[in-house]
Amino acid sequence: xxxxxxxxxxxxxxxxxxxxxxxxxxxxxxxxxxxxxxxxxxxxxxxxxxxxxxxxxxxxxxxxxxxxxxxxxxxxxxxxxxxxxxxxxxxxxxxxxxxxxxxxxxxxxxxxxxxxxxxxxxxxxxxxxxxxxxxxxxxxxxxxxxxxxxxxxxxxxxxxx
Amino acid sequence: xxxxxxxxxxxxxxxxxxxxxxxxxxxxxxxxxxxxxxxxxxxxxxxxxxxxxxxxxxxxxxxxxxxxxxxxxxxxxxxxxxxxxxxxxxxxxxxxxxxxxxxxxxxxxxxxxxxxxxxxxxxxxxxxxxxxxxxxxxxxxxxxxxxxxxxxxxxxxxxxxxxxxxxxxxxxxxxxxxxxxxxxxxxxxxxxxxxxxxxxxxxxxxxxxxxxxxxxxxxxxxxxxxxxxxxxxxxxxxxxxxxxxxxxxxxxxxxxxxxxxxxxxxxxxxxxxxxxxxxxxxxxxxxxxxxxxxxxxxxxxxxxxxxxxxxxxxxxxxxxxxxxxxxxxxxxxxxxxxxxxxxxxxxxxxxxxxxxxxxxxxxxxxxxxxxxxxxxxxxxxxxxxxxxxxxxxxxxxxxxxxxxxxxxxxxxxxxxxxxxxxxxxxxxxxxxxxxxxxxxxxxxxxxxxxxxxxxxxxxxxxxxxxxxxxxxxxxxxxxxxxxxxxxxxxxxxxxxxxxxxxxxxxxxxxxxxxxxxxxxxxxxxxxxxxxxxxxxxxxxxxxxxxxxxxxxxxxxxxxxxxxxxxxxxxxxxxxxxxxxxxxxxxxxxxxxxxxxxxxxxxxxxxxxxxxxxxxxxxxxxxxxxxxxxxxxxxxxxxxxxxxxxxxxxxxxxxxxxxxxxxxxxxxxxxxxxxxxxxxxxxxxxxxxxxxxxxxxxxxxxxxxxxxxxxxxxxxx
Numbered sequence: 001x002x003x004x005x006x007x008x009x010x011x012x013x014x015x016x017x018x019x020x021x022x023x024x025x026x027x028x029x030x031x032x033x034x035x036x037x038x039x040x041x042x043x044x045x046x047x048x049x050x051x052x053x054x055x056x057x058x059x060x061x062x063x064x065x066x067x068x069x070x071x072x073x074x075x076x077x078x079x080x081x082x083x084x085x086x087x088x089x090x091x092x093x094x095x096x097x098x099x100x101x102x103x104x105x106x107x108x109x110x111x112x113x114x115x116x117x118x119x120x121x122x123x124x125x126x127x128x129x130x131x132x133x134x135x136x137x138x139x140x141x142x143x144x145x146x147x148x149x150x151x152x153x154x155x156x157x158x159x160x161x
Numbered sequence: 162x163x164x165x166x167x168x169x170x171x172x173x174x175x176x177x178x179x180x181x182x183x184x185x186x187x188x189x190x191x192x193x194x195x196x197x198x199x200x201x202x203x204x205x206x207x208x209x210x211x212x213x214x215x216x217x218x219x220x221x222x223x224x225x226x227x228x229x230x231x232x233x234x235x236x237x238x239x240x241x242x243x244x245x246x247x248x249x250x251x252x253x254x255x256x257x258x259x260x261x262x263x264x265x266x267x268x269x270x271x272x273x274x275x276x277x278x279x280x281x282x283x284x285x286x287x288x289x290x291x292x293x294x295x296x297x298x299x300x301x302x303x304x305x306x307x308x309x310x311x312x313x314x315x316x317x318x319x320x321x322x323x324x325x326x327x328x329x330x331x332x333x334x335x336x337x338x339x340x341x342x343x344x345x346x347x348x349x350x351x352x353x354x355x356x357x358x359x360x361x362x363x364x365x366x367x368x369x370x371x372x373x374x375x376x377x378x379x380x381x382x383x384x385x386x387x388x389x390x391x392x393x394x395x396x397x398x399x400x401x402x403x404x405x406x407x408x409x410x411x412x413x414x415x416x417x418x419x420x421x422x423x424x425x426x427x428x429x430x431x432x433x434x435x436x437x438x439x440x441x442x443x444x445x446x447x448x449x450x451x452x453x454x455x456x457x458x459x460x461x462x463x464x465x466x467x468x469x470x471x472x473x474x475x476x477x478x479x480x481x482x483x484x485x486x487x488x489x490x491x492x493x494x495x496x497x498x499x500x501x502x503x504x505x506x507x508x509x510x511x512x513x514x515x516x517x518x519x520x521x522x523x524x525x526x527x528x529x530x531x532x533x534x535x536x537x538x539x540x541x542x543x544x545x546x547x548x549x550x551x552x553x554x555x556x557x558x559x560x561x562x563x564x565x566x567x568x569x570x571x572x573x574x575x576x577x578x579x580x581x582x583x584x585x586x587x588x589x590x591x592x593x594x595x596x597x598x599x600x601x602x603x604x605x606x607x608x609x610x611x612x613x614x615x616x617x618x619x620x621x622x623x624x625x626x627x628x629x630x631x632x633x634x635x636x637x638x639x640x641x642x643x644x645x646x647x648x649x650x651x652x653x654x655x656x657x658x659x660x661x662x663x664x665x666x667x668x669x670x671x672x673x674x675x676x677x678x679x680x681x682x683x684x685x686x687x688x689x690x691x692x693x694x695x696x697x698x699x700x701x702x703x704x705x706x707x708x709x710x711x712x713x714x715x716x717x718x719x720x721x722x723x724x725x726x727x728x729x730x731x732x733x734x735x736x737x738x739x740x741x742x743x744x745x746x747x748x749x750x751x752x753x754x755x756x757x758x759x760x761x762x763x764x765x766x767x768x769x770x771x772x773x774x775x776x777x778x779x780x781x782x783x784x785x786x787x788x789x790x791x792x793x794x795x796x797x798x799x800x801x802x803x804x805x806x807x808x809x810x811x812x813x814x815x816x817x818x819x820x821x822x823x824x825x826x827x828x829x830x831x832x833x834x835x836x837x838x839x840x841x842x843x844x845x846x847x848x849x850x851x852x853x854x855x856x857x858x859x860x861x862x863x864x865x866x867x868x869x870x871x872x873x874x875x876x877x
Contacts, residue, residue, distance in 0.1 A: 020438075023438050024438055027436070027437045027438050030386075030437075031388075031436065031437060034388070035379070036379065036382070036383075036385070036386035037378070037379020037380070038379075039383075039385075039508070039509070039557075040385065040510070040586065041508045041509075041510075042589040042804055042805050043589055043590075043804075044589070044804055044805075044806065046804060046805040046806055047508060047589075047805055049508050076379065077377075077378065077379035078378070078379045080378075081378065086377070086378070090377040090378060093373065093377045094369065094373040094374060094377055095369075097369045097370055097373065097771060097775060099240075099370065099373060099376050099377070100240030100241070100242070100370075100558075100775060100779055101239055101240030101507070101508070101509070101555075101556065101557045101558040102240065102372070102373075102375075102377075102381055102555065102557070103383065103507070103508040103509045103557030103558060104508045105376050105377055106377075127813075128813045128814050128816070129814075131813045132812055132813050133812075134813075135508060135805060135810060135812070136508070137506055137507050137508050137558050137560070137783065137810060138240045138558055138779045138783070139778060139780065139781070139782030139783045139811065140775070140778075140779065140782075141782055141811070141812075141813050141816045142778055142782070142816060142819055144813075145813065145816070
């Protein structure tokens, strides 16, 4: 096994890691950095529980070699709070009770964060399309959509419903 | 102070830690032991229990020196919200602020025995016992306050954990002060009654998930998120299919993998590494050969296969005379309904972490049955109950699938072999392979009506599914309900494990019954809502039907009206429930789009209306899966669906408008709410497809091919 030094930004902090470059990002985040909010769900990119933001774009970490993030910025659910304050999406998920077992929640929040970064005022249809490939088995879909609608309003400077 | 006994020297405990050391571990304060008599007969509801409910006292409530009240329960939280609703009940009975109540759940060493978290039983069976214990605890605290303040108990009131003299609030003492410096143990022997005071502060108040903050920030710890020093990640060699026997295994390539240890105990072969990736790499390097001994049955032949079998019949209800009634009916109907295997598919796979330390085994597991797993570990590893502890962190969905917890035994075996803590986290592939599927089943119904549209005869036969939800519910003078092959393990039908899937088999039975009802309504030329009301006597059933119709804005119409509206009703977990659905059907492709779903539910006293609403919405959304797409494909023991690429569960774009009604019944005992709203969606949607197209569906899921086939079938 050839080890390499991988440098990237993790939750806003410059990070250096000496590792086998083929290691999967999901396991590096969970085991090496202890960032266990990123979940394994299916291992083939179909459920979205492992979603992280890479340069503000939602990406599946379960099939991605860690070398792919060299020189890039990775944000996990643990990095979404700013100055001890929840991200508007996190707050909206709490306000709307947009979760049950909570296992898909980090992936949902990060997918929505990436979507709102690109499109701050999505229509309901755009929200549905943006979240479509993230699976929730408990059936919190209705509330997740409402939470994202609400958060997008807050982030544009509107009032919380 | 009635019914209170103080006992000393009660050192024997049926579980883990000795009671003495348990009390010591809690620190000071007041501990109340309580025998969990249940207001309902659990044996009639729960799956067979491996251990009888203990008649011994159990640690139940602890009032700490800072006034915090802890409730210890063997129940677990998996998203259904009981961590909130149980605390609500506790806060009300003890008159304390909700934030002072702490729930300690699913730890076999700290919590009283519990058979498992299933059957929507927590609120209706455990709730009354817990409330009674809390009410009794309050009485004890008031008694102590009375002694301290020198005031009679009838002159005292409790507000937010402070006992004070009525009319003289300066004379007061808090629970915290009462508990301070005390090491008091009390033993309660009371039989709780479900009826109680109706003045609630917290019960009935809609409260959001109390664990949401941890879950949206990634702080919530599920089993797989735990880490112990020296921990190894394991991958276990799995057979390609059920019924396959290992002939040989070449482990050399796996053993040559850097940082990987390979262990073998008979056919049980695993690779372990400090690094999950390396275990993943090593496991596929094992070259294994198998022999196959499989049932010649697949998802396409299983219904014929079932119909060829012979099963023990158990008639669970018989009234009147079916033969005579058949001759008196003006119209007779005979139909067969099919239901496939379903996977639970929680997003968190089965996971366990095991550690041996000083002869003691601790297993953290994603399980719905921590005590069941403890029993299994004792049996499989030849240990004593006192040396095995199971702890349940947050569980990422269960739906019945995490009652079996094989992964806990696997982790424990590997921890024993390696002498290191071992994490076993199943892959999605393993999750499908070892899931205990909702069983495939057949229902055959013969029924008849008279010229007035009254159901005169009902002969209901359910095969391999059991009787949950098989009640006639309608007022039928001549009726028989027979369950065939209820003990499915006796018949070699399923090549893999089957088990309870949310509202076990009630979906099957409600689909069959409510479709048959719709067929009769259509043949009688009577609006299906009117037809149901005409044949129902149960007022709580007609109550939810009327409520759902009102919310839906239902207007009568004869079937098929072309509008695409269907309905269904039924009971589950003590709760009455009715559904309406509106669909559109693409006649060129057979694709069904569910546009609206409404559900009305009478669950007696609703402890947390917000939590109940979430469960209803969750049930209705999850139900779209078994209604439209979910069906495990297999050939013999070879399960073909191994991930979400081919096994399709509900997605955001499927979401219809959801409308929910919870009936206001504060005077009725609380009933189950985790499952009822899933049972009638299949029937309501199927009936709506008939209303839209005139095509009748007898098999879930309603795939486009089946809908097209039904549309093309000549109408009788």
